[in-house]
Amino acid sequence: DAGITQSPRHKVTETGTPVTLRCHQTENHRYMYWYRQDPGHGLRLIHYSYGVKDTDKGEVSDGYSVSRSKTEDFLLTLESATSSQTSVYFCAISEDRKSYEQYFGPGTRLTVT
């Protein structure tokens, strides 16, 4: 398995609070991604990074921000959590864009009450 960890694995938070999820990789892969998984929607891309300090938006980026100050860490922040952001969040990594082979972390289950 690719060396990808996510923390925390589970979190319950209240509406309006900020939340930060962390993805850590030991593979030295250039690309990192944040997805959310919801019933009936599959996986939807929130943000991705193609290098340190280089990030771009995905299809569902509203309400989320990201940062990547080191190759190995990619942080996802919910500035002010809402109930619609209750979801399972997955981080993924890939070595390059050419093959698009992505390897996934174990996920973080976030509940916003």
Next chain:
Amino acid sequence: GEDVEQSLFLSVREGDSSVINCTYTDSSSTYLYWYKQEPGAGLQLLTYIFSNMDMKQDQRLTVLLNKKDKHLSLRIADTQTGDSAIYFCAESTTDKLIFGTGTRLQVFP
């Protein structure tokens, strides 16, 4: 726009073959993928096919690609209870993957 569609459920008897289908819209996709997700886990890459191929076989897995109809299928031979999971197809676009909604495969004895 970009869209990948799959049926939601498939139920098969242990030992039978399973066929999971997927349709996609981006004819410029270079690669198409099948991922497996077991309960409580992340997605695991099962196999992928390059768009200039029409078939790829890997042990019990056979991937068929009909580029004209933009149709992708995954056949699992001799399906086992350990194959019970959600299966996602995905197509590659310029800078990201587009995932389908996933097909939940249930294998019964």
